[in-house]
Amino acid sequence: MPILTRRTMAGAAFLSLAAPRLARAEVSEVRFAEGFGLSYLPITVMAHEQMVDRRARAMGLGPVNTRLLKLTGGPAMIDAMLAGQVDFISGGVPPMINLWDKTVASLHVKAIASMGNSPLHLNTIVPDVHDLAGLVDKGRIALPAVRISVQALTLQMACEKAFGRDDYQKLDRQTVSMPHPEAMQALLGGRTEITSHFASMPFLWYEAKDTRVARVLSSRDVLGGNHTGAVLYNSGRWRDANPKVFDAVALAIDDANTLINEQPRRAAEIYAAANPGRIDLAEIEAMIADRETTQFTSTPERVMPYVEFMHRRGQIKTMPASWKDLFWDNMHDRAGS
Structure with missing residues (x-):
């Protein structure tokens, strides 16, 4: 009986130690850095409609909050990620390429999705x-x-x-x-x-x-045509620690693009709510609905011309074999470039 009691107590102690670790196994909040403009609309929609949380709950996870941080320029966003203030960066393609090149053997940064195609x-x-x-x-x-x-x-x-x-x-x-x-x-x-x-x-x-x-x-x-200007990216270290939440984010981005493409008026209302000021709702809706100007899609397009230029100019040391080297495998079945 004393032996059984000790075993029971030991088991209880083990469970009490293990339970908090299991509860903390994946994050309950995902923090995104975003810039200004319609290029970041998928992130805005995803957060407003709590799409990450919905996907996470469907996977059996607990509530997952989404928090947005407005920053200007890749360097500020990257500093925030390195300081542990954000988990994902939604920013321009060249800063992501630069960080991918510098972190191949450390943080292992890659993109999870394109933010769509629109001109500059x-x-x-x-x-x-x-x-x-x-x-x-x-x-x-x-x-x-x-x-x-x-x-x-x-x-x-x-x-x-x-x-x-x-x-x-x-x-x-x-x-x-x-x-x-x-x-x-x-x-x-x-x-x-x-x-x-x-x-x-x-x-x-x-x-x-x-x-x-x-x-x-x-x-x-x-x-030479339509191209991805901004991407959503994060570190392999974060992905390894939060694989299910990572998958929830990947699915949520596609959910956001679906809403934007199918409900441009609703997307315009969400954008207006997130960007207080003198905004003509009908005008924003027209911009979103103009498929010739902007395509809201997670699939990257013409990323490699930036890579080739940066490598030729010595701005990055490693030349990826294809765009897939820069993106996580959730994108590899897409017809990207």
């Missing part, structure tokens, strides 16, 4: 400018982050085509880091040194309505 437009208020040559030494070009953002890399790629391989950084000294809302305000205000803005949706749409604004180029001209 380099807009200017400099009179009579029709190409990049006309912008040389003409004011400042606002973009989310100098040298590393998707806009910065696209500008370098465009300069390489326009001025030659040795002059791909010709306009870099004119670029300045600035969040899209502030950049648009500065451009249209016309009272600052900002004379150009490499804008994303919806800001490029609003700027185009001003008769002083001219489009210098579209990122689709540089990339």
Whole structure:
């Protein structure tokens, strides 16, 4: 009897120690860093509709909260991830590629999904400018982050085509880091040194309505067609610790894109609720429903041109064999590029 009692007590002690570990086995909150604009609408919809929580509960997990953190530019988002303040980054393709290259043997960062395909437009208020040559030494070009953002890399790629391989950084000294809302305000205000803005949706749409604004180029001209501008990515360390929640996030992103594509009005209402201010709901709905301009899909498209450019320029050391090396296996059955 004493032996049985000791065994019972030992078993109870083991269970009391094991139970908290099981409860903490996977996170109960997922933190996302996101930027400004319609490129991040899937994250906004996913959080608003509690889609991660729904998928997690369907898998037998407990409640999983979603928290969003607004940040500007890849460097700020990456710093937040490395500091343990966020679990997923929804940001431009080049910063993800850069971090993938640097963490191959450590954090093992990869993308879980594309944030969709939409163009970036380099807009200017400099009179009579029709190409990049006309912008040389003409004011400042606002973009989310100098040298590393998707806009910065696209500008370098465009300069390489326009001025030659040795002059791909010709306009870099004119670029300045600035969040899209502030950049648009500065451009249209016309009272600052900002004379150009490499804008994303919806800001490029609003700027185009001003008769002083001219489009210098579209990122689709540089990339050769529709392309992924932003992706959702995280570390392998986090994925290994939270495999079911990871799967819930992957499914939730697809759920969000389904809602956006099938219910553009509802998606516009969610966007407006998350971005207080003077927003024309009908206009946002029109942008979302415009399939020629924006495609909300998790499948990546034309990611490799960025990889090839960054590798050729020595910005990354490792050249992936294909886009699949940059994405987790939940994407590998897609027709990506």
